[in-house]
Structure formats: C-alpha cells, structure tokens
Amino acid sequence: MPGRADGIEARTRGVGGGVMLLGVQRLAAAPVHLDHIFEEPDVRPLHPSSCTCREHPLPAPMRVRDARDAYLAENGFTTGSYDAPTTAGSLFGLRFSVPNPPAHRRAIRLHDLHHVATGFGTDHAGEAELSAWQARRGLLSAGAYVTAIVLTNVAMGAVVAPRRTWAVLRAPSTGPSLFSVEVDYDALLERTVGELRALLDVPTDGLATHRRELHPHAPRSA
Template structure:
C-alpha cells in the first residue's frame, strides 16, 4: 500500500478518518472490536483487544499520521522504535508492544529501526496528552510541536545506551510473546478456519 500524504492543514480528526479509510480499519479504527489479529506469518493469531491496548493505540494511530511511517510490517517496527525513543510515558501496553516491535525490527530492518529510534529521541510523543483536544489540532501544527522532522544528527552516548537497553528488554518481551503465541496459535487456526468457512458460505449463497 502506498504511503498517504496528510496535508498539514487538515485537522487530526480529518487526517485520522483518512488514515482509517486508506488502511481499511473501519470507521472507529477497530477500537470496538473484541479481538485483534497479530500476524504470525500468514496466520492471524487473535489477541484480546484490551482496554489498555485501545487506550494506547489511539495515540499510536495519530503518530502514524504525524511521522509518516507505514502500517506494513517494517513501518510498524519503525514506529515502535520511534515511540520508544520519544517516550511512551505511563502506557504499559505501548511499552510492551513497542519493545517487541523494536526487537523484531532490529532483526529484520536494523538500519531503518535504529534510524527511527534516534529520530524519536529528538521528538516528543503524544502519549498522556488530552486526547480529544488533539483531534482538533492541525497536522502541521502538531508536527512542529512534536519536532518529528528535526534534522538528523549523530546520536549522543545516552541515545546509544537507551537503544541497547530497549533492545535487551525487547528480547525479553519477544520471548514472552512467543510463549503466548504457542498457546494461542490453535485459537488462530480455528479462527482462520471459521473465517474461510463463512467466506465460502457467503460466496455459495450469492451464487
């Protein structure tokens, strides 16, 4: 999917609606879904869409709009790294998801992931700010306020140390996530089979 340009004159509410439409997330971005799919290769493994996840992903989606990172696998690794660099504040679900994403990114796209982390270190995330007020702000205004497009500079020693610490923590999260995935993969298989059956039944009914 091609990257979308969000005009700086749009409000965040308007830009988010476009983001939902282009990515086929539904009118509410899927926030009301009981389950979300985590892609384990071609297999969709369902995880509960917890209140803590929804609380974090609302800001995460705005970060996609503001930073320009894609919603494909590499783009998600990049924005995970960026959010860790910029800070996730008291959003535990964001820390957990992003640490795992950072580790996966360091394995699959290390240069882009590292670059995104250091970009985040020069930026400021939206986590913890009054959410509804953000939706009425303009895209360009928030980009400048968050310093998402600061010129690239050589990382300081503290930035490198923070990246190393995040990578080690990400390894721990990845191991834990893998253990959970082993448990829930059978659910994913059943879920995939049921979806295919519903699709086939709908096709046969429409024939």
C-alpha cells in the same frame, strides 16, 4: 504502536499490521522483505501540499480527523476496533485475536495518530520505525502490555529493516509521544496535522523517508 498486527499489533477490524498486539502494529503482519537491509533511501518526488498519496507523509494543513480517517481507510481499519473486546491481527500472515484491555484501547487511538504525524507505514519496516520512535520518546505512560508490543516490534525491525530501525533509534529525540501527553483526544482531532507534529516536535513534513507501505491485508486499491 498499539494493537494490530504488523510486527506486533492487535486490533479487531479485519485488520492487520505486524505482531503488535496493541495496535502498536495492528497485527496484520507484512511479509518480511530482507531487501530492506540493503535498500537505498527513497528519493521521492515533490507533490502538491494537498496530496494524500503514499509517496510522502500526509499534508500538514489537513485536519487530524481527516488524516486519521484517510490512514484508516487505506489500511482497511475502522474506529470500531478501538473499543472492541479483542483485536484481530496476524504475524507473518497468520491471523489471530488478542485481548484489547483499556490501556491498549487508548494506545491504539494514539498509535494511529503517531502514524499520521510521522508518516511511517504499516508494513513490518514501517511499524518497526514507528515503534522505535515511540520507544525513544518514552514508554513509562504506555503500560506493560503496550510497552512489550512496542519493544517486540523494535526487535523485529532489527531483523527485517535494521538500517531504518537503527536510524530512528539513534536520531535526536527530545519531544514527547502522545502516550505521555495529556490531551483531549476529540479536540486534537480538530487541529491540523501540522499542529499535531508541532506538539510532538516532529518536522512539519513528518519523519518518514520511504513510501508509506501497507500491511498485507490492506485493501488492494490503497
């Protein structure tokens, strides 16, 4: 969702995610792999409940703050970009900066927690899945700027990962997103990932069915 660049996200970190000016996808665009269209679902191995590898969503017992920080670290993001005047991103490898107005600053923070809760990655396919999930949960409280970024990412998903994007769009979705929930952000960070998922009506083990892939500018060690 909000400002960075994968598909569509923007953020000032040395970051990237899609074209998202919002953080909605940190504008660090991932290369387009059309094989997403034909790929078979991942069959991921079972891991210990404390495991934080990218083969599956972050563990439910983990504190939200720690999970968010782990997510930021593996992507090369920092909390400093949350309040920066602009956010840096890229689209198909081309870097650029976009404004980071108040609505987008709020969205980036919440967008990151949506990644933690769902387990979706920050490559184009993952950002498309997350944007589809956010769209299904409602964008009335997100603002026009953030909404435009989310919907653009969904449209991109129809091209780079149609099956995965469509699967999220048509899945039953009765819970809220953090865009529409009034919560104390700092207090939420002290809760567990499992409690965050319960708040959003997300399964205990998250929603992602594929390995958590990263945007192209993420640290190579991630």
